[in-house]
Amino acid sequence: MKRVDDFRLKFGKRELVPIMIGGMGVDISTAELALEAARLGGIGHISDALVHDVSDRRFDTKYVKGKTKFYKANINNSDKSIIKFDLGHLAEATKLHVGRTMEAKRGDGMVFVNVMEKLTMNSPRETLQVRLNSALDAGVDGITLSAGLHLGSFALMADHPRFRDAKLGIIVSSVRALQLFLRKTARLDRLPDFVIVEGPLAGGHLGFGLDWAQYDLATIVTEIAAFLKAEQLDIPLIAAGGIFTGSDATQFLQNGAAAVQVATRFTVSNECGLPAKVKQEYFKASEEDIIVNTISPTGYPMRMLRNTPAIGSGIRPNCEVYGYLLDGNGNCGYITAYNEQIALHPDGKNISVMDKTCLCTHMRNYNCWTCGSMTYRLKDTTRKAADGSYQLLSAEHIFKDYQFSVESQILLPV
Numbered sequence: 001m002k003r004v005d006d007f008r009l010k011f012g013k014r015e016l017v018p019i020m021i022g023g024m025g026v027d028i029s030t031a032e033l034a035l036e037a038a039r040l041g042g043i044g045h046i047s048d049a050l051v052h053d054v055s056d057r058r059f060d061t062k063y064v065k066g067k068t069k070f071y072k073a074n075i076n077n078s079d080k081s082i083i084k085f086d087l088g089h090l091a092e093a094t095k096l097h098v099g100r101t102m103e104a105k106r107g108d109g110m111v112f113v114n115v116m117e118k119l120t121m122n123s124p125r126e127t128l129q130v131r132l133n134s135a136l137d138a139g140v141d142g143i144t145l146s147a148g149l150h151l152g153s154f155a156l157m158a159d160h161p162r163f164r165d166a167k168l169g170i171i172v173s174s175v176r177a178l179q180l181f182l183r184k185t186a187r188l189d190r191l192p193d194f195v196i197v198e199g200p201l202a203g204g205h206l207g208f209g210l211d212w213a214q215y216d217l218a219t220i221v222t223e224i225a226a227f228l229k230a231e232q233l234d235i236p237l238i239a240a241g242g243i244f245t246g247s248d249a250t251q252f253l254q255n256g257a258a259a260v261q262v263a264t265r266f267t268v269s270n271e272c273g274l275p276a277k278v279k280q281e282y283f284k285a286s287e288e289d290i291i292v293n294t295i296s297p298t299g300y301p302m303r304m305l306r307n308t309p310a311i312g313s314g315i316r317p318n319c320e321v322y323g324y325l326l327d328g329n330g331n332c333g334y335i336t337a338y339n340e341q342i343a344l345h346p347d348g349k350n351i352s353v354m355d356k357t358c359l360c361t362h363m364r365n366y367n368c369w370t371c372g373s374m375t376y377r378l379k380d381t382t383r384k385a386a387d388g389s390y391q392l393l394s395a396e397h398i399f400k401d402y403q404f405s406v407e408s409q410i411l412l413p414v
Contacts, residue, residue: 004249005403009043009236009259011167011193016109017041018259019249019402020196020238021266021395023114023144024204024370025049026273026363027057029263031101033271036395038109040403043259045144046101047114048094048131050324052085053364055093059100063089064321071320078339080319081330085121091134098138110141112167117148118205118298122326129156136160142167144196147205147298149177151184158188169194171240173207173215175223182233194236196261197221201242203264203372205300212292212301217241218255225256244374246405262402264372265381269395275366276392281305282369283390287376295357297325297333308369310362314341314351322360334358381410 008015021037023029023045034044052063071083098113105111113135121127132153135143143166145153150170157163169192172178178195185191199217200208208215221239228235236258243249249260266272268279282305289306296302304311317335325332337356345351362368381398382391391413401411 001406002250002254003404003406004246004253004260007250007253009238011236016043016259017403018253019043019399020112020259020261021045021399022203022240022261022263023047023112023146024263024267025114025116027054028267028273029114030271030273031058031097031104033266033269033273033395034101034111035104035106036271037399038105038111039107040396040399041107041109042399043110043112043142045112045114046097047116048097048135049114049116049119050322050360050364051093051097051131052089053322055096059096061093061096063093068321075316075320078317078335079330080317080323080326080332080335081122083122083319083323083326083330085123085127085323087126087130090127090130091137094131094134095138098135098140102139102141110167112142112144113140114144114146115153116146117150117153118300119147119324120327121324122328122330124328125152125156128153132157133160136162136166140166142169142193145170147171147300149180151181154185154188154190158190164190167193169196169238171196171198171207172224173198173200174220175227177207178224178227191233192235194238194258195224196238196240197224197257198261199239199241201373202240203303203375204370205296205298205302206292208301210292210294210301218252221252221255221257242373244377245408245410246402247408249402250406264374265378265398265402266395267371267375268378268382268390268392269398270392271395273366278366278369279392280389281307282371282375283379283382285371285376285378290371290373290375295355297356297359299333303371303373305369305371305375308367310357310359310368312352312354313357313362313367314338314353315358315361316348318358318361322364324360382413
């Protein structure tokens with residue numbers, strides 16, 4: 001009977017365990033989690049979401065404090081168009097976060113950074129270029145382009161000396177999205193090294209509309225594999241979204257996927273950046289507690305727990321501190337929704353904003369409980385203590401369960 005360990009993800013002559021841990025931000029996929037995946041021979045991700053704040057917490061830098069002080073006078077102004085990121089600081093923070101992680105890497109695996117196009121930062125092209133190139137400067141093994149089509153992202157790295165050396169890949173949810181990307185980047189004569197095919201059961205932002213339930217991962221993987229074969233493109237496909245057991249993973253590997261990307265089960269690992277109390281909320285969740293809504297200002301539907309504190313929160317926009325979702329004109333969907341509520345409640349007290357949420361602030365404070373569709377099954381992967389709490393797991397335990405399990409079995413902790 002086949003198991004995940006019978007397969008290998010091949011990058012040239014390099015072979016890896018075909019398990020990739022997704023890049024959950026903000027610092028949910030911590031460096032420690034990514035490093036464990038690499039040590040065990042797979043691929044781990046860190047995320048560059050809110051990288052200044054992550055740097056401040058990891059290395060005691062003061063980027064967020066400095067930005068807040070610089071724009072303090074604008075806090076009560078609804079116009080956020082002047083809020084800009086210092087590109088030098090952005091480069092420094094990225095190099096610190098990525099570079100220190102790479103310095104600590106051990107084992108035969110790899111560490112990638114997840115870079116979201118939807119973090120527009122009031123200067124979409126310039127900030128994205130700095131993020132991408134600074135990650136390459138810092139020696140990252142690879143970059144996964146996520147949360148957007150990234151039609152211009154390869155071009156932003158084309159002059160970097162590691163453009164053809166680092167592993168570069170993209171997340172898509174349809175053949176059409178991949179076709180658009182390949183068409184746009186054709187002139188660079190540089191194919192992606194991998195394509196992550198993310199289905200409708202994934203956690204966080206989805207590459208589908210509210211009709212997501214009409215799609216399924218296996219069908220999309222088959223369609224994209226057929227397209228690549230027809231075009232004679234040898235690009236490894238990595239299946240993602242709803243893959244909960246080693247047997248789930250093996251099925252995709254037997255059907256042509258080169259690897260799988262998993263994340264939900266690692267949210268309750270010791271190495272995950274979520275606070276312990278939030279991990280217990282994930283354990284306790286029922287299937288009915290998992291919803292898909294449109295409160296994200298990015299424009300994408302988002303899967304999260306029904307009781308996530310971010311839903312309906314009416315906090316003031318925190319762009320002077322963060323501002324990662326400001327578009328090129330300094331606008332954000334949450335600012336608009338917040339101002340509409342202020343117009344109805346001029347005193348600003350006890351307002352609730354249901355349409356959108358201040359995603360930057362809530363993700364930074366772990367109050368936006370994004371999750372995968374299988375989160376309700378987490379309680380079946382561990383043991384419940386007498387006080388009602390659930391035992392956390394090591395990333396190694398979860399990784400090896402994926403790697404070696406058969407017959408849909410899940411190995412419980414000792």
